[in-house]
Amino acid sequence: MGASGSVTAQGLGRARRAAKGPAVAMAARAGFAGRGVLYLLIGFLALRIAFADGGGKQADRTGAVAEIAEKPFGMGLLWLLGVAVAGMAVWRLSEGAFGQAGPDGRKASKRAMAAGRCVFYGFVAYSVLSFAGGEKSSGGTSSDESSKDVTAKALEWPHGQWIVGAAGLAVAAAGVWIAVRAVLRTFHKHLKMSELSSRARKCVDLLGVFGGTARGVVFTVAGAFAVTAAVRHEPGRAKGMDDTLRSFTDTPAGPWLLVLIAAGLVAFGFFSWTNAKWRKV
Known part of the structure; x- marks a missing residue:
């Protein structure tokens, strides 16, 4: 193995260790917490619609983002939510690159699904963060x-x-x-x-x-x-x-x-x- 190959192998090794390290684990847990917030809000908005009290709100991610934005310190909360969901995307990216936890976590099918989830959560994080940053069109389309x-x-x-x-x-x-x-x-x-x-x-x-x-x-x-x-x-x-x-x-x-x-x-x-x-x- 040449010098370039050795450097590449060392780089991959460091990346693999980082993917299994505490920072990525913390990002994953933040991501699950952020996903929980979105589903809680969507569920509550749907309950309001069921009882004819939707107030014009949409029971989807856009409605959930708008609901948070209206609260005190709402934009700050949206920044936190967007960063949390981005953490989920980072974790799914690490799973796609190096495999999931468990004995069959490195199967190609599971890694492909993780990559797909990375793209999805990356899009959600981008839309939330863009809305928090002032691009209302990012969160305004239902x-x-x-x-x-x-x-x-x-x-x-x-x-x-x-x-x-x-x-x-x-x-x-x-x-x-x-x-x-x-x-x-x-x-x-x-x-x-x-x-x-x-x-x-x-x-x-x-x-x-x-x-x-x-x-x-x-x-x-x-x-x-x-x-x-x-x-x-x-x-x-x-x-x-x-x-x-x-x-x-x-x-x-x-x-x-x-x-x-x-x-x-x-x-x-x-x-x-x-x-x-x-x-x-």
């Missing part, structure tokens, strides 16, 4: 408007209907996957369950199963709307999180199904906070 705009542009592409339909199926499948994993409690292998008391385990199980299932249902329904938009070639059929949540009030259960889903999103917010404390990183 998920519904974005979904319709993106769908309309995609439908104009060659084979656009197939592309939108495939994307919708992927989102719906991801929702089913999220819900099934929640019901099967696969999150146990990611948490330090031995450190939890019996009561804490029951609480974590309730939050993880209920919250994860509700989150999965929302993804599945949103994906189904995208598929419908593709089949009918109608971009307006695509829905973001806000319109997806509002659609639950159109079922025979009326607003009560939205209440159930909203409570599940609140539960997922609390579950994210349990991950901030007990997640293996």
